[in-house]
Amino acid sequence: xxxxxxxAVLDIVPRSIDWTDKEIHEFCYEIGSAxxxxxxxxxxxxxxxxxPFKKYTEGYDxxxxxxxxxxxxQRVRRIINTWKMGIYFDLFDHCGTKxxxxxxxxxxxxxxxVNGIYDTSPRALGLYKKWVSKVVRDIGLRxxxxxxxxxxxxxxxxxxxLGNELTFKGTERKEWAQLWGYGLAEHLRSLGYKQKLLWSGxxxxxxxxxxxxxxxxxxxxxxxxxxxxxxxxxxxxxxxWINAEGLLKTITRKRWIAFSDDGTNIKSDxxxxxxx
Numbered sequence: 226x227x228x229x230x231x232x233a234v235l236d237i238v239p240r241s242i243d244w245t246d247k248e249i250h251e252f253c254y255e256i257g258s259a260x261x262x263x264x265x266x267x268x269x270x271x272x273x274x275x276x277p278f279k280k281y282t283e284g285y286d287x288x289x290x291x292x293x294x295x296x297x298x299q300r301v302r303r304i305i306n307t308w309k310m311g312i313y314f315d316l317f318d319h320c321g322t323k324x325x326x327x328x329x330x331x332x333x334x335x336x337x338x339v340n341g342i343y344d345t346s347p348r349a350l351g352l353y354k355k356w357v358s359k360v361v362r363d364i365g366l367r368x369x370x371x372x373x374x375x376x377x378x379x380x381x382x383x384x385x386x387l388g389n390e391l392t393f394k395g396t397e398r399k400e401w402a403q404l405w406g407y408g409l410a411e412h413l414r415s416l417g418y419k420q421k422l423l424w425s426g427x428x429x430x431x432x433x434x435x436x437x438x439x440x441x442x443x444x445x446x447x448x449x450x451x452x453x454x455x456x457x458x459x460x461x462x463x464x465x466w467i468n469a470e471g472l473l474k475t476i477t478r479k480r481w482i483a484f485s486d487d488g489t490n491i492k493s494d495x496x497x498x499x500x501x
Contacts, residue, residue: 231313231483232256233265235389239274241297249304257308262381264305267315267389270329277356278331285331287339287352290359298363306368311381313423314364316357316409317342317388343393345404353405354412361385361416382420385413387434390461391426402433407449410438414450421481422451425459432458459483 241249256264268277275294278285305312317332322341327333332342339349368380387409393401410422424434439449439456460482 229262230260231263231265232261233485235265235267235318236269236271237264237266238294238297238301239269239271239276241301242275242293246300246304249301250307253304253308253310257310261310263311263313263384265313265315266301267318268321269318270321270326270331272329276329276331277359278335280331281336284334284336287331287335287337287356295359295363302364302368303370306380307370309368309370309380311368311383312364313384313386314360315386315389315424316360317391319388319390319392319426342388343395343401343405345401350404350408353409357385357409357412358416361413361418366417366419384420384423385418386423386425386459388424388426391424391430391434393427393430393433398429398433399436402430402437406434407437411450421455421457423457423459423483425461425483425485454481457481457483459485461485 253264270276275291275297276285277291277294278287279289279291280286302312319342320326321330322333332339337348337352339352340346344350364383367382369377370380372378387406395401413422422438424431426434435456435458437449439451439453441453458480
């Protein structure tokens with residue numbers, strides 16, 4: 226069984242504006258030396274910190290990039306890759322949909338009439354794809370660094386995930402999974418992405434996405450562009466190690482899974498993750 230150790234540092238891009246290159250290098254050296262293979266990041270809305278899009282009085286403009294945030298992303302990418310680690314970037318995040326953060330979340334406070342991260346209108350889907358293209362282009366499909374001789378060498382492949390803790394609350398979950406999920410998955414393939422496609426989410430949401438993107442049967446005319454074992458669902462909480470129904474079946478059928486030691490779904494002190 227192949228195992229990758231991922232460390233989530235979700236807000237490292239905006240917060241890196243407060244850190245020197247030396248401080249970020251020291252941090253990446255420490256986690257890389259500890260065996261971390263991938264650093265998981267995403268857009269994490271923080272008050273008084275830059276966002277990926279320009280903000281005006283009326284709201285963010287999803288058609289205009291904020292150069293400060295993208296510069297910090299490039300800094301972080303370069304240093305992470307220097308220490309031979311890859312980047313796992315989640316493209317959307319459900320945690321940022323809460324009322325407390327909506328004013329500083331471009332997907333909810335914008336002048337483009339996009340209604341959050343679950344919108345399936347043609348306008349929204351077009352802007353989502355523009356965002357995905359920019360992220361993939363700036364991070365790259367594969368990391369690279371300069372060796373001691375100054376020669377540019379390739380490092381780890383980078384991963385992209387559809388989202389963190391996705392929770393679609395509408396009744397048309399299957400239709401959303403087709404338009405939003407498969408649509409974005411297909412777009413990633415068109416950009417040359419050939420690695421596993423990841424996401425975490427509420428159970429019904431996560432399985433609806435898997436049902437469209439890498440189905441057991443050909444629910445998509447002509448079949449999916451993603452194979453049966455090309456996707457990864459991430460489960461939250463260490464209790465899944467012990468109690469997840471169908472875990473053995475999932476592994477033996479060559480479905481890929483990930484476990485997040487993030488302290489959720491905790492039932493006893495024994496099962497608490499290290500971050501708790």
